[in-house]
Amino acid sequence: MSAFSWTGNPVFSIAVTILAYAAALALHRRWKWFSPIVAACLPIVAVLLLLREPYSIYNRGGGFLTWWLGPATVALGFPMHRHGVALRRSLPRLALVVFAGSVVGMTTAGLTAWLLHAPLPVVMSAVPKSVTTPIAIEVCRELNGIPQITIAMVILAGVLGATLGVPILRLARLRDDRVIGAAIGTASHGIGTASLVRRSEMQATVSSWAMAAAGVFTSLLAAALAMLMRW
Amino acid sequence: MMERMDYLFGTAILVGFFLVGSLLHRVGVPIPGGVLGMLLFYLALSSRLLKPAWVERASTLLLRHMVLLFVPLTVGLMDMGKLLSRQWLAIAASLLISFLAVLLTTGLLGRWLLPAEPDAPAPQTGKAAQGAGR
Numbered sequence: 616m617s618a619f620s621w622t623g624n625p626v627f628s629i630a631v632t633i634l635a636y637a638a639a640l641a642l643h644r645r646w647k648w649f650s651p652i653v654a655a656c657l658p659i660v661a662v663l664l665l666l667r668e669p670y671s672i673y674n675r676g677g678g679f680l681t682w683w684l685g686p687a688t689v690a691l692g693f694p695m696h697r698h699g700v701a702l703r704r705s706l707p708r709l710a711l712v713v714f715a716g717s718v719v720g721m722t723t724a725g726l727t728a729w730l731l732h733a734p735l736p737v738v739m740s741a742v743p744k745s746v747t748t749p750i751a752i753e754v755c756r757e758l759n760g761i762p763q764i765t766i767a768m769v770i771l772a773g774v775l776g777a778t779l780g781v782p783i784l785r786l787a788r789l790r791d792d793r794v795i796g797a798a799i800g801t802a803s804h805g806i807g808t809a810s811l812v813r814r815s816e817m818q819a820t821v822s823s824w825a826m827a828a829a830g831v832f833t834s835l836l837a838a839a840l841a842m843l844m845r846w
Numbered sequence: 847m848m849e850r851m852d853y854l855f856g857t858a859i860l861v862g863f864f865l866v867g868s869l870l871h872r873v874g875v876p877i878p879g880g881v882l883g884m885l886l887f888y889l890a891l892s893s894r895l896l897k898p899a900w901v902e903r904a905s906t907l908l909l910r911h912m913v914l915l916f917v918p919l920t921v922g923l924m925d926m927g928k929l930l931s932r933q934w935l936a937i938a939a940s941l942l943i944s945f946l947a948v949l950l951t952t953g954l955l956g957r958w959l960l961p962a963e964p965d966a967p968a969p970q971t972g973k974a975a976q977g978a979g980r
Contacts, residue, residue, distance in 0.1 A: 628918075636914045651913050656920045663924070670925045677918025684915045685864040686857065686908060688880030692887035693905035699892060708959045716952035724944035733936035741940040745948055748919065749878035764933075767926045768941055770919060775945050777913075783946070784953050794956040802948040806920075809912035819909070823884075825952075830881050838876065 623668075628676025635659050650778040652806060688747070688805065691823040698820040709797060709821065713828040716801035720745040720829075721836060724768075740764035742840075743833055744772050747804040750830040754837040758844075769804070776803020777810035796821025801829045856904025859896065863887045 632655070639654035663673055674681075702709070724741040733741075740760035743751040748769050755765035780799045789795065792815055799807040800822035808822040867883030875882060890896045930937055 632917050633914065636911075636917060652916060652920060655913070655917050656923075659917070659921050660924050663921070670922055674918055674922065677921065680915050681918050683908070684912075685868070685880045685883070686860040687912050687915055689860045689863045689867070689883040689887045690901075690905035690908045692863075692884045692891065693898070693901060694909070695884075695888050696891035696898065699888075705960055709956075712952055712955045712959055715955055716948045719951045720944050720948040723947040724940045727940040727943045728933075728936045731936040731939055733933050733940075737933050737936060741937065741944070744941060744944065747878070747881065749880060753876075753878065761929075763926060763929050764937065766919075767923055767930055768937065770916075770923060771941055772945055773916070774920065775941070776949070780949060783949060787950060787953060789953040789957055791957065791960070793960045794953055797956040797960065798949050798953040801952045802945055805912070806916050809909075809916060812909050812912060827881055827884060831877060834876055 623672050623675070625676030625679060628673045629679060631659060631662060632677060632680060650774070650810075652774055652777055652810070684805070691808070691827075694816060694820040695823050698817060702820065702824070705793065706824070709793075709824060710828055712797050713801050713825045714832050716798070716825075717745065717829045717832040717836065720802065721833065735759075736761050737764060741768060743837060744768040745802055745804065746830045746833045747826060750834055754834055757837055757841045770806070773803045773806025776807030780807055780810075781814075792817040793821045797825045800825025804829070853904050853907065856901040857908075859901050860887070860904055860908065863890075 635658045636651070636655045638658070639649070639651045642649045642654050643651045659673075662668075663670065721742045724744050725738050728738040728741045736759060738760075739758035740755055740762075741764075742758060742760070743754035743765060746754070746769070748766060751765050751769045752762050755762050776799050780803055781795060784790070784795055784798055789798065796811065796818040799811055799818070803810075804826050808819060808826050811818040811822050863883040863886055864880060865883075867881070867886060868879030870882055871877065871879040877885075887896075891898060891901075
């Protein structure tokens with residue numbers, strides 16, 4: 616239990632989270648390379664460890680913020696619509712690109728873990744690591760994986776994309792807005808997409824499309840894989 | 847109708863679509879509520895059932911601060927150390943290799959298949975301009 620009873624109040628977690636986020640944004644504005652998601656999380660973890668407050672208590676308030684991810688995901692439909700006219704002709708090609716990326720992501724994640732002698736449930740937990748958390752959890756359950764491992768990998772894949780995604784693409788000389796959006800949305804779902812919103816509306820839009828398509832493709836492919844495995 | 851509806855009304859619409867999506871998911875559609883809600887919301891905007899002005903402010907606000915909403919989940923990584931440490935090599939290698947593979951496959955394939963067409967900023971052709979009329 617926490618040393619101070621008032622820290623157990625959900626309002627405390629929400630306030631600390633918003634404060635840390637605001638500070639992270641200020642740092643990000645000053646130094647562009649500062650990743651808001653990492654900069655916001657580290658001080659919160661430090662405070663929790665310092666106050667000896669378990670994550671489960673913090674998350675009573677944190678859960679209120681997490682719930683809003685649902686409506687926020689819905690809101691991604693707004694830029695999708697606004698740029699829909701400009702994008703409509705490229706959508707079938709974008710779908711093809713995202714489909715290829717999803718297949719590569721699922722197979723490389725599973726194969727790498729398998730080649731390193733991870734037990735089957737761990738291998739299966741790695742397969743859906745590129746898609747948004749709710750889809751990934753369902754896919755993981757369907758493949759008899761371990762949901763906690765999937766959640767950790769999904770978040771890490773998102774943070775990787777939000778921090779290193781654009782620099783890596785730059786190194787590969789990939790700078791076009793659509794290409795960046797497609798790659799980040801497919802590899803790093805909502806966390807990657809959220810990191811693009813402040814950069815460019817076009818990147819965020821393509822990323823939203825890619826993230827949605829990757830989620831749908833991955834759940835369909837996983838359903839097929841699960842059927843094959845039962846056979 | 848007012849030119850621009852306020853945040854509260856727009857937020858209520860977004861929440862409504864999320865709840866409808868979640869309900870459909872619970873009934874058996876194999877796509878999560880948020881993503882389903884997003885697709886329905888997009889269709890509603892495209893078919894002009896919803897006016898963009900009703901939801902513009904609320905959507906923009908939520909999207910601009912979407913990173914904040916991911917913070918509590920990410921802080922949760924602090925509890926997963928023990929679980930991850932047993933298979934850390936396989937998990938880390940799988941994560942990194944697969945992340946790079948997806949990013950570069952999508953990126954390179956995208957550069958080939960998604961050329962920066964002139965239709966990007968402002969649709970100029972007659973057909974596109976017609977569709978863009980808001």
